[in-house]
Amino acid sequence: MDVAIIGSPFDTGVSFRAGGRFGPSAIRAASALIRGHNPVLEVNPFQVLSCVDYGDVPIIPGYIERSYEVIERELTPVVEAGVIPLLLGGDHSVTLPHLRATRSVGPVAVIVFDSHTDAWDSFFGEKYNHGTWMRRAIEEGLVDVGHSIEVGLRGSVYGPEDWTMLTDELGLDYIPTVDVLSQGMGATIDRIRSRVGDRPAFISFDIDMVDPAFAPGTGTPEAGGPSSAQALEIVRGLRGIDFVGFDVVEVIPAYDAAEQTSLLAAHLGFEMISLVALRRLEKGRGA
Amino acid sequence: MDVAIIGSPFDTGVSFRAGGRFGPSAIRAASALIRGHNPVLEVNPFQVLSCVDYGDVPIIPGYIERSYEVIERELTPVVEAGVIPLLLGGDHSVTLPHLRATRSVGPVAVIVFDSHTDAWDSFFGEKYNHGTWMRRAIEEGLVDVGHSIEVGLRGSVYGPEDWTMLTDELGLDYIPTVDVLSQGMGATIDRIRSRVGDRPAFISFDIDMVDPAFAPGTGTPEAGGPSSAQALEIVRGLRGIDFVGFDVVEVIPAYDAAEQTSLLAAHLGFEMISLVALRRLEKGRGA
Amino acid sequence: MDVAIIGSPFDTGVSFRAGGRFGPSAIRAASALIRGHNPVLEVNPFQVLSCVDYGDVPIIPGYIERSYEVIERELTPVVEAGVIPLLLGGDHSVTLPHLRATRSVGPVAVIVFDSHTDAWDSFFGEKYNHGTWMRRAIEEGLVDVGHSIEVGLRGSVYGPEDWTMLTDELGLDYIPTVDVLSQGMGATIDRIRSRVGDRPAFISFDIDMVDPAFAPGTGTPEAGGPSSAQALEIVRGLRGIDFVGFDVVEVIPAYDAAEQTSLLAAHLGFEMISLVALRRLEKGRGA
Amino acid sequence: MDVAIIGSPFDTGVSFRAGGRFGPSAIRAASALIRGHNPVLEVNPFQVLSCVDYGDVPIIPGYIERSYEVIERELTPVVEAGVIPLLLGGDHSVTLPHLRATRSVGPVAVIVFDSHTDAWDSFFGEKYNHGTWMRRAIEEGLVDVGHSIEVGLRGSVYGPEDWTMLTDELGLDYIPTVDVLSQGMGATIDRIRSRVGDRPAFISFDIDMVDPAFAPGTGTPEAGGPSSAQALEIVRGLRGIDFVGFDVVEVIPAYDAAEQTSLLAAHLGFEMISLVALRRLEKGRGA
């Protein structure tokens, strides 16, 4: 087994729109339109890798910390067995237990695609939810901070320190959406690649990094983001990196239109698996 | 002050579809279509009563028990001041802290309109959520069990005891939807009235008691329910009862069509306030 | 020519939701599901009558009185030629110029199906809109008041006189929705028939007379109405009456779900045309 | 094995709205809200019967007759093994191959719930589609005509013979919707039961038999039908009949609102399986 697709039908961690609990089933349904071969990356990941759909983690709706325990407990043996999880959210809070499950291979260089930092100390007076997971993960030593980066920040914030603390306080790098768009995808890819280097890496893709026109089905949309094509281009540009985990989160089908958000999420997952397959092939060629 | 309309934008207690947190704002928006006079009950409640919109309780998304504390803390002084709360949910779990806030006037005869009993001992292994609040309220001594009744039960259940325990174990009365429909609204009203008697009473109206054709915007719909007209008829039939609290819950705007569920909820609230006004008038007339 | 189907894509007269301007095209599209024979009334109106679609009246969006002139100017020669118009709205304000066009055959006994009286003296300080047309029509002598009736009133109103003035001040009869439902369709039909008698009659059917579950696509929905089946039953029950005009109004496709409101409107129109055909046949048989 | 739930994601046979190919997956998703015990029929069918989800028949989109062959080929051994299929459509044309698969236990008494007869000789000049399957099935000797009945006919038709030929030409009985509603569900149930008697029977439930307010997600809706509660009541009333097959067809999720049509379809299927379980229990009790 190489890659395990795992649903986390959990949305208790959200602050605004709920409904991500139906994200995994919607993404799976949309994946009916995914065929095996990736013609841009030129690989059929399902011929290279053994991929399995593990079904959903049995989370407890309404209970964050208990659900965290379940997610960590389910994913840890997967990671320890050398399998790469592709977690389908669910709200972004599930990335914390996912990262906890990577202790055997971490700390990991986390590449967060998101319009929000998710690095507040607390939200509504609480330590665990979809606005704080990144800070918690850093505090718990799960993140290889010096090689991690947040990509796509935008929208209004509470204060300038919301962004600057990423660097000043937490030691992360970040690229706002305005810079992604002005410098282009190539430069964005280069910056991510040089940040991550050869560390074991992890992509956490919050679908709200993409503009709401392309991903309306999400919880805290921010106007003015990149297109689907640009998002796919960045992910494809990360070939060669040593990934140990992925997640695609914050898909809320109740706000989607014609399944376009779910379809994009499924396609992003397909690119991620393709990256794993490519690296496997390249290593096999003695690269 | 006589009646306080209070929103509880909380949906952490749900087991299936979330989104009731936007229920209060949707019901308020729909109430733009409510004018002052009730031509069936022949009363203008806003001329008889002083009604205030208290705004929303500052719940903590993702945290049930902390939110319960907030709701109880906000509502208790309202009830103690002799004001009747009309709580707009939010998921049905909020009825528990609402009932806790009625201690000064209780235990109360609870009339639950719902297609579900909400009286399980636990759900997903947890004691506090929208499937257990009724049992908790009984355990906490908040319910005048011998004068309480559940109306509109239907749909599939886990076992026959799901319904029979209401009577056998908890001492409640109940009327399944099939009986409501076969015996008619008049007989249903009579049974509720004779059950409640002259006790201080409380209506908890889960919008899923009404058929999903009339209330599509809800979380755990059950096919085969009464119509809006029938639901309104039953509520209107409860004139004369001594109400000390109301709630209308489980409205989820993301699943609504043309605001019909919100509009029905607003209208149900209007009938409830009208009942209070009528009783006030009748008492004033020396009745 | 016997019947002319005429669209009035006008919604400047509304007080709440606009969009009725697309009603005529939506009703026409839905009429693709109407076949020729009416198996309940046992008549194929298109074999008995010559029916033509006149297209839409060239109204002026944003200008009520100028549009009234256009509608009256277009319909008057139709009525004078002995053709019965079936006007598709558009908001209910268009019934006033429609009635003005019936002067050659009037005053007419108006049967209004509506949850609102539309008989205010003014609305927002203005004399002409969808809340006042009935009073204007009476003032202009277009209505045979003693044989006219409003059916289906419900919802909250501004005061008790909103309904009682219909009788007390205007001389109209009316049946609230609660009475329609409690007495049944048969009694409702009988009361309408005895009210109208053998006068030249006119049906003005506001789709919001039907419950929003059946007709979500409308502008000022009121919870708790009759079903589609009940509405159709009442209209079918009016066979034998001497109709000189019809309208079906307040269909707003932007709020509809799966075209159900448009389909109901198309079906109501089909029943109306069937009534004309039946009467023609019965008269032909020497009745 | 007692009951097999089989999807037929096929909609090539439709004349108006397509999209029934996604019906089976939507009904399955909605069945997440079905629990095991039926409190009205007082049976938990899953404790009495062995029920299996066979997945979907591998139909060929765009090719009716080839798909018919596949459906018949898949279902025949199921029926021959004594298993009762519950086929989830897909458009109504799939009932023909389903009936062909019942040859080993037929001809069967077919109870069709539908607003249309589906008994035309041809449609668009073609013999095989969702408007002709009933006639084809009779011609092929699959239907025990003298014990079969169509329930719920309504809407406009091409001519009076559309309905009368059912009796005159084909020997079927039928009950129009107006009679279902005027005589009540009890009398309707009685008439179906006495028609079917003790023959091996088959229910084909076209969801458009129910009013579009309750079942908007369908292809050829007809205004003015029964409610969900009434439809469920009729099906439940058929206890004791010896069923050998069921289908629930014409669910089109793209036109549904808040999954209410799928949910109703799932519930109808649950009642059907409950009927089988009840009969099994009653026979076991020596009844």
Add this chain to the structure above:
Amino acid sequence: MDVAIIGSPFDTGVSFRAGGRFGPSAIRAASALIRGHNPVLEVNPFQVLSCVDYGDVPIIPGYIERSYEVIERELTPVVEAGVIPLLLGGDHSVTLPHLRATRSVGPVAVIVFDSHTDAWDSFFGEKYNHGTWMRRAIEEGLVDVGHSIEVGLRGSVYGPEDWTMLTDELGLDYIPTVDVLSQGMGATIDRIRSRVGDRPAFISFDIDMVDPAFAPGTGTPEAGGPSSAQALEIVRGLRGIDFVGFDVVEVIPAYDAAEQTSLLAAHLGFEMISLVALRRLEKGRGA
């Protein structure tokens, strides 16, 4: 007081889709996602300025000229008090009374973002509606024509003079969408800035300037527009200009998907207020 947010729930001036009357409430609801600090412009406008929500202007639905009077009457004292209005539409016709209210500080350099010129002499034979306001405003001397510009014109028109008359006849400058996209946002910003210079300026942002993928909830969409990110970039690029008024118009929630149009409108308003705050700060610094 520095900035007043004022709703104009008016859509009587539209020629195609109506429903902008619900625009202000939808934009306000979407503004729940706007936090205080603008990280791109690096300012928290609410710390610099005093901003107040004035509520809605009491327009008269169905009556354009009377509503114009109300809007002008409400806004004039605001402008005269030195407060900058941010008007939320409503259809674009409301910009005329808004400009009338700026007489004390005008004529103003108007920057119109729109896919249409709105400068016809009449539309449907009428002088006042959403297709003519710009010409009326020029005729009334409200516009500093030589420093005004229309940005984003596209779509089909009635004739070549629809665009060329802007320059030839009215003296305005304009940039079609194809030029905005081919020359880039930077050049577009430069051209606007050099056109406006240091005059008192006014932004009128018709949301249909943005492509319908990003702003589906509008009345006369035109395919092929800029993205949200591009629109936001242009507005942000106007820092330093001396703005005396703003409006964001033509948001129609009934056609929106997942509130994305309302959210974009709220964000555009936030950028506009940020521009005011920045200029205040820069002036305070002696710039």
Add this chain to the structure above:
Amino acid sequence: MDVAIIGSPFDTGVSFRAGGRFGPSAIRAASALIRGHNPVLEVNPFQVLSCVDYGDVPIIPGYIERSYEVIERELTPVVEAGVIPLLLGGDHSVTLPHLRATRSVGPVAVIVFDSHTDAWDSFFGEKYNHGTWMRRAIEEGLVDVGHSIEVGLRGSVYGPEDWTMLTDELGLDYIPTVDVLSQGMGATIDRIRSRVGDRPAFISFDIDMVDPAFAPGTGTPEAGGPSSAQALEIVRGLRGIDFVGFDVVEVIPAYDAAEQTSLLAAHLGFEMISLVALRRLEKGRGA
């Protein structure tokens, strides 16, 4: 007569979402927003050309090959009369009979805008559907292969040969979406123009070539495509080519949002007709 707009309300050829049968009526409805003059191409095609709406081809739902015969039979005399058809789909399978109808002026250089090749040998074991028409057309000698090109390929495929066979086996040229976006529209236009040269040419525009954010209403969407503006730019760039036919296909209104897909399709058709008009004018000028 110069151009004939012809609807093909056919979707039996689809493999995934159906519903394109309502495409022609939706595109026609959206064309209400198309005015006569094209300000970018600077031509009013309706002043240059005689354009007629032929209505819809009487296809047979559910029957592909019979429908092909009807389409070919209807279109052949149109083409033979020197009229250029603009066919509105319907699914992409209708392009085969359309090409068959061009025999009198072919073989034609086909410019396919599509995210899929539609050149499989068979699909679901069948030769005729929306995944195979291009190969069939080539086999039948209808395509001037050496001057034909497919533009916009993307998404996952079954294997690398899905794309490479276009060149290797069929002799077509193709440009994947990633190349369209990286090289820009200008280079894409140049490559198409040099490929087509001066041959009689044909555009087949599958709306799924555009990103689902801009064209959600389609059957097999692929994330990551060009924008509407980019698609329109490419089509406009083809001025001067000698077109003999066009189609715009795969619009499915049931999945559309606010008619944006239909509007884009209408606009694409308008650009195509404008191209014909421009060429006519240029030839008239002796060019």
